[in-house]
Every structure is written in C-alpha cells, then in structure tokens.
Amino acid sequence: MKLGRISVPSPDGDQIRIVAVRPDEGRVIDLARAYALGRQAQYATPDAARRLAAAHFPSSMAAAIAAGSAFLDAAHWAVDQAADDASLPIDGLSWVAAVDPPVIRDGLTFPAHMKGFHDRVGGGLPNPQLFKTPGYFKGSTGVVYGHDEEIPYPSYSEYVDYELEMGLIVGAAGSNLTPDGARAHLFGVTIFNDFSARDVQGYEMAMSMGPQKCKDYAYGIGPWITTVDELPSTDGLRGVVRVNGEVWSETTAEGMIYTPEEMLAYVSINDRLQPGDLIGSGTLPNGSGLELDRRLSLGDVIELELEGVGVLRNRLSAEPDKAPWWPEPRPYPFGTPAN
Incomplete structure (x- = not known):
C-alpha cells in the first residue's frame, strides 16, 4: 500500500x-x-x-x-x-510530508557517493570508521516539507544542493535489536531529500559537532510511503534526478555498506526506535549535484524519482529566505588558529 x-x-x-x-x-x-x-x-x-x-x-x-x-x-x-x-x-x-517523524537520523552508507563527495571537495578518502559502524546524524523535525511544497533558500548560503536518499520509516518501537529482528520494525520506504548548504557544511563539519544550519533548514519527505509488503527489498532500486525537467543523473541503490536492517539494529543499540522515525539511507551514487559539479539556482524545480515509490518534486524559493539575525564572530582566545 x-x-x-x-x-x-x-x-x-x-x-x-x-x-x-x-x-x-x-x-x-x-x-x-x-x-x-x-x-x-x-x-x-x-x-x-x-x-x-x-x-x-x-x-x-x-x-x-x-x-x-x-x-x-x-x-x-x-x-x-x-x-x-x-x-x-x-x-x-x-x-504535506508523508510522515511527521519523531526523530530524523540520516545515514551515510553508499561508498560511491562518499568517494564522489571527497573527490570534489579534495578531502582525501572517506573515514575508515564508516566501514566499522554505520554513520548518521540527527536532523531537525521542524523543517520537513512534502511533495510540491516550496523549499526556502537560506540567505546564509550561496550553494544549496539536493541529495537523493531512501527514507526508511520505522514501524514499531524497539531497542537492542538484531538485524534479523529489525526487519519486523521497518514499515516502509519513502524518498528523502537531504537538502544541504554546501558552503556552510564545510566550516560547520570542521567544528566536529555534526551538521547544523547546513542541513536544518529543509528536509523533503514524500511523495508518499510504500509499505514493505509492496517493496520487499531496497537493493537495486533505480533512481533519477531531474532539475527543471532535465535529467541530471540516473542511479541505482547498490553497494550499501550496511543493509536497512543493520542500520535499524545499530540505531536501536542502547537507544529506542519509535514508530514514524525516519532513517536516511545516505545519498545514492551521483544522487547529489556536488558529485556532478552542477549547482542549483533560485527557483529551480528538483524532482527525485525512486523506483517503487514515486517522484518527490520541490521548487526552491525565488528569493532568499532572510533571517533577522546572524551571530557576530567572537575573539579567538587560544592564540593564532591553525586555519
């Protein structure tokens, strides 16, 4: 369904x-x-x-x-x-957003995307820890958008990007699960667009605190959820990205380091899955503009298609969304910073 x-x-x-x-x-x-x-x-x-x-x-x-x-x-x-x-x-x-998740956790589990990302930003090779335990961050649930809803373009960024991901929707509460047991806790799959302010992402991630304003201004979720009985496997699902009607990339959900069941099980360790939680699969290979060296502009229409689910379409606002305040830098108290 x-x-x-x-x-x-x-x-x-x-x-x-x-x-x-x-x-x-x-x-x-x-x-x-x-x-x-x-x-x-x-x-x-x-x-x-x-x-x-x-x-x-x-x-x-x-x-x-x-x-x-x-x-x-x-x-x-x-x-x-x-x-x-x-x-x-x-x-x-x-x-509106297909689900109102109690918690958003966004993973990183497609090596081809990791390699493409690091090749573009010149940051060396992906962190080996990502091959030892699943990596994820937590995002704001207050800025979720559904199909055809307009996405505000944050005025503090000059480089807004999209990311095509599978959104794994949790169906039942659970803690300390095994991958075999986690399957029963998966409700369905939606499309998750992890919008990213790339220029802000660079200096925020350097703080070793995880993403903040580079992510928490918009998450696209939709257009709807396909339940697991209709989508028994996510392996090999095909995806397409279109911007203003032009195909920017075609991709396939292949090569995940950790399966959806393993991701759910890992999240549940000494934590608790809640019904409706969304866990992002991580960006599919070539599922972001950064990997393609292509940039979005104000007013662009982004369509993310995922086999078995549908097409999630959003338009960026035609004008930047201006906040009334931004913090002033404070003096650095530890001498001359390295960077």
Missing part, C-alpha cells in the same frame, strides 16, 4: 488527512472518510463512525503507524468498503 498525507480545507482551517494513494488510477482515497462510510453501512451512527475513523487515521502518520497492524488492517478494510465514495483526483492536491 502507498500512504501519504494531504491538506484539505475545512470550516475550522486546513486539516491533514491520511490517504491511500493509487497513482496508476489517478486518485487517492481519504481513509478516514472511507472507514466512516464503511462503519455507517454496518449501522454505526455518523458520529460514532467518525470517532472510530479519527482514532485509526489521525493527522499524524507517526501516530497512525504506532497503532501497529491495526492501522494497516483498518486502511485495507476502509479501501475495500468505500474506496469509490471517498476518492479524490490525485492532481491538484496539497501534499
């Missing part, structure tokens, strides 16, 4: 609805409405049917996933009962 979230107008303001997506049929199915109609057909009152539907299909995808198998069972039942009466045309919808 493909599951996404849309925003629809209501008398009380815009509401977020979870939908089952049928791209080949050109429609989505409002699951709460379909479920309520199905229950009314079984003699539930309209108010009772809506209460039941709201419990199964809240605005939060993470909260819905947290219900475990009851969520997907209810989704399939709703589609079977009243899909036609709860359908909307797929064109013209207002999408």
Whole structure:
C-alpha cells in the first residue's frame, strides 16, 4: 500500500488527512472518510463512525503507524468498503510530508557517493570508521516539507544542493535489536531529500559537532510511503534526478555498506526506535549535484524519482529566505588558529 498525507480545507482551517494513494488510477482515497462510510453501512451512527475513523487515521502518520497492524488492517478494510465514495483526483492536491517523524537520523552508507563527495571537495578518502559502524546524524523535525511544497533558500548560503536518499520509516518501537529482528520494525520506504548548504557544511563539519544550519533548514519527505509488503527489498532500486525537467543523473541503490536492517539494529543499540522515525539511507551514487559539479539556482524545480515509490518534486524559493539575525564572530582566545 502507498500512504501519504494531504491538506484539505475545512470550516475550522486546513486539516491533514491520511490517504491511500493509487497513482496508476489517478486518485487517492481519504481513509478516514472511507472507514466512516464503511462503519455507517454496518449501522454505526455518523458520529460514532467518525470517532472510530479519527482514532485509526489521525493527522499524524507517526501516530497512525504506532497503532501497529491495526492501522494497516483498518486502511485495507476502509479501501475495500468505500474506496469509490471517498476518492479524490490525485492532481491538484496539497501534499504535506508523508510522515511527521519523531526523530530524523540520516545515514551515510553508499561508498560511491562518499568517494564522489571527497573527490570534489579534495578531502582525501572517506573515514575508515564508516566501514566499522554505520554513520548518521540527527536532523531537525521542524523543517520537513512534502511533495510540491516550496523549499526556502537560506540567505546564509550561496550553494544549496539536493541529495537523493531512501527514507526508511520505522514501524514499531524497539531497542537492542538484531538485524534479523529489525526487519519486523521497518514499515516502509519513502524518498528523502537531504537538502544541504554546501558552503556552510564545510566550516560547520570542521567544528566536529555534526551538521547544523547546513542541513536544518529543509528536509523533503514524500511523495508518499510504500509499505514493505509492496517493496520487499531496497537493493537495486533505480533512481533519477531531474532539475527543471532535465535529467541530471540516473542511479541505482547498490553497494550499501550496511543493509536497512543493520542500520535499524545499530540505531536501536542502547537507544529506542519509535514508530514514524525516519532513517536516511545516505545519498545514492551521483544522487547529489556536488558529485556532478552542477549547482542549483533560485527557483529551480528538483524532482527525485525512486523506483517503487514515486517522484518527490520541490521548487526552491525565488528569493532568499532572510533571517533577522546572524551571530557576530567572537575573539579567538587560544592564540593564532591553525586555519
């Protein structure tokens, strides 16, 4: 099943609805409405049917996933009962991020991307530690964007880049998992665009604190999630990057150092996976503009396609997004810095 979230107008303001997506049929199915109609057909009152539907299909995808198998069972039942009466045309919808993750962790596990990155920035070879334990950072959940939402171009950067990744969506809580056990904790896969301010990334990473403003201004998530029953393996999935309709690169999800199951298991060591968490696979080979020596501009439209999922499309803002303040440098108290 493909599951996404849309925003629809209501008398009380815009509401977020979870939908089952049928791209080949050109429609989505409002699951709460379909479920309520199905229950009314079984003699539930309209108010009772809506209460039941709201419990199964809240605005939060993470909260819905947290219900475990009851969520997907209810989704399939709703589609079977009243899909036609709860359908909307797929064109013209207002999408939001496919999931509202409690935590974003973004990995780095495709050696070909690592090598391409280091070749471009002149930073030598990738760190050997990445071949000993999976590497990842944590990103802000407050700046997630869905399909067709505009991405603000941060005014502090002159080099904004995209990154095509698989977004692994956690389906069940768990700690200290093994890779064999972690498979049952994987809900599905979406497209994750780890937008990066490359010029800022260089000096932030040199602080040995991990990325900050070079990453935490936008994360693209969508257009929807494909559940693992429809996408049993991520190995070998094909990807395409288009900018303003031009193909910039074609790629394949091959050669991961660590499998998705191993990544989930590693994250869970003395930590806790939560339903709806997103773990980025790391950028697919040639899945960033940096590797191609190509740069985005204000107003560009980026399309990231992933086999089995769909196309995540976003436009960069036409003008820089200016913040009202930026910190002034402070005196360096340790003599003359090395750099």
